[in-house]
């Protein structure tokens with residue numbers, strides 16, 4: 001086995017030159033770490049563990065993504081070039097087309113790593129390379145690439161761990177037909193809406209607000225009553241990067257134009273963003289009795305109401321009062337406390353922003369949807385870029401959800417790499433000493449089990465009107481406190497608990513969890529927004545939130561009624577609700593994770609493990625302890641072991657023979673284990689196993705088989721080329737012989753015709769000498785009369801020729817002999833003759849030479865016509 005950028009199994013070990021960690025000698029944690037460190041120092045940021053790619057974030061531009069390098073990774077074998085993210089794209093693409101060991105299958109690329117490890121950058125490179133692989137140059141490919149700035153502006157933000165952190169998860173599906181891209185779809189997961197109203201120290205709101213405030217024209221700033229970024233309470237920790245934001249704003253506008261937002265929609269978007277910013281500035285005060293009211297001396301309420309297209313008095317009451325319907329149907333108004341009113345204000349902002357984001361994704365998906373084929377008929381490659389594992393000083397409900405998603409992905413990895421593989425060894429009767437791995441199933445159970453898991457208990461508590469964050473914590477302590485993965489805060493009444501995740505311990509603070517989980521807007525507030533005169537706000541607020549938390553838009557019928565796009569039974573009101581109750585945020589997230597796992601399980605996965613070399617976002621800084629921790633919790637040592645000792649490829653006998661039949665030594669190979677053995681032996685492969693129903697191969701056998709297959713195919717192409725050339729040469733020789741024969745026949749015909757003309761001419765001269773009263777010869781030297789014998793002779797020659805050329809004796813080949821040719825006109829009409837306009841062209845009129853000259857070209861025309869028809 002060769003490691004393509006220098007290291008070779010068996011050669012003296014040179015740290016930093018082993019491109020595949022499975023070929024490391026004397027593998028231990030330190031050797032592994034030093035190898036990655038040496039590679040990183042040499043800007044070799046990618047390394048393989050068999051078919052898995054490890055990517056260490058360089059935090060600097062490395063010149064390895066040029067067009068030339070991208071071209072090198074289009075096609076070819078895994079081992080042809082150094083490890084690269086482009087090779088992973090190539091593997092997925094070739095796998096989808098069925099050009100690797102398995103038949104054509106949908107593929108997915110699962111990228112994992114903690115926040116700031118490089119997942120989003122990897123995703124962008126993968127998508128770019130996939131579009132390069134299908135040689136996409138159409139508008140669709142450009143659109144797929146260009147929607148990214150739009151998504152990042154609305155969905156990314158600066159955090160302590162990453163300046164451009166994705167605050168939502170995404171699964172990008174590219175759809176293909178015959179290898180060409182036909183469309184794309186973005187599935188979004190759990191946008192971190194809470195960031196809109198509150199950001200931790202040193203963190204920022206979503207990029208789009210800073211871009212808007214720095215990039216909008218003065219007229220638009222005035223229209224939306226906007227000022228500098230320091231004026232908004234939702235925008236803490238802003239930075240003076242005006243020029244950068246202006247550039248990003250322009251990119252945003254370009255992307256919006258390209259996605260096809262019309263002017264009204266763009267205006268709707270900016271007015272919603274401006275409305276949200278103004279909403280955050282609405283001051284809530286307290287009466288002496290503790291009731292909330294809006295400080296009207298500041299103009300924020302009126303401005304917000306104007307921009308959102310709602311009545312300001314209605315907005316005020318919806319922010320400060322709840323309306324409850326009693327069992328008897330009476331409506332009762334209750335005043336909020338200041339705290340409740342502030343929560344209600346922020347809930348409106350979060351709902352508006354969340355729905356705006358959902359609408360944006362909907363618009364993008366409409367643009368990228370395959371036009372003439374249903375998705376079910378297309379092949380697909382999905383790329384999963386989910387928010388990375390987070391462990392801050394203060395961790396809230398959002399971190400719990402983010403870390404749950406990462407637990408789920410780690411579980412998927414473990415299942416695929418360790419569990420299912422080793423179960424299969426058992427089924428196939430392979431003797432195997434089990435490789436143990438850290439199974440995170442107990443942590444997943446702690447989070448997801450029903451009815452006694454953290455999310456289920458949170459849901460239960462969220463249903464109780466009297467529930468508080470502290471009663472939630474008590475409930476958690478009572479029910480899951482005995483789990484070894486759960487520890488509660490040491491101090492009494494502390495709002496803290498700790499979970500031991502696969503990636504380390506994270507301490508969570510339950511403050512505000514019930515409110516965040518309920519994620520509801522009071523019905524009076526929702527109906528106010530649904531009546532908004534701002535068309536976009538009206539649209540997004542009349543959409544429904546699905547069971548997985550996405551926005552389902554409605555479309556209007558011709559009569560103006562609204563319809564959900566969903567099938568009957570999932571119409572408005574039912575969506576996102578369970579037994580009539582709105583699903584909680586935790587419930588929606590749980591559902592969306594389940595659907596995601598189903599999706600990636602249905603495809604053939606490729607894994608990219610992103611590693612963050614330091615927490616300072618610095619280039620050329622490899623912190624050994626930080627990397628060692630990541631290698632440990634991702635189970636890298638065990639992964640290397642299983643890839644080294646195990647059989648990553650397991651192909652059913654029949655499938656294997658069908659795919660590699662041409663490598664066998666005989667033509668009729670049985671589609672069973674004996675057939676497989678014949679092929680493997682003939683191909684000269686070693687280290688394979690035959691199980692009960694499958695051939696078990698090392699991951700590198702894919703390349704070995706592919707290269708053998710390539711050789712056979714090349715040989716077949718050579719043979720085909722030779723045979724085709726031989727056949728073509730034979731055909732040409734035959735055609736040439738035929739043409740020579742035809743030419744000889746034509747000459748014979750011309751000679752015979754010439755002789756006839758000569759005879760006729762002599763006869764005419766002979767007659768003329770005897771009869772001085774005879775008329776002068778007609779043009780071309782032919783007489784007006786042809787004896788029946790002459791005519792028969794001419795016809796005979798023509799027939800012979802037609803016979804020879806295998807032609808029907810149709811009008812084109814027959815000589816139309818007229819009994820009484822009396823004028824030049826009739827001769828001119830004859831297809832067989834050309835117009836005799838140039839009297840002197842053939843020589844003196846009435847001479848033999850003129851007759852012969854006339855006859856030759858005319859007859860040649862005829863022969864050519866005949867040949868053409870032939």
Ligand SMILES: Nc1ncnc2c1ncn2[C@@H]1O[C@H](COP(=O)(O)OP(=O)(O)OP(=O)(O)O)[C@@H](O)[C@H]1O
Pocket residue numbers: 057058059060061062113114115116117118119120121122161162163164165166167386387388389610
């Ligand atoms: N291949 C690369 N080349 C150069 N810089 C990179 C590369 N990958 C990542 N980076 C740098 O690291 C930063 C963080 O990467 P990225 O946003 O992809 O992390 P992430 O894993 O997606 O984080 P999060 O989970 O927070 O979204 C990038 O903004 C970029 O500066």
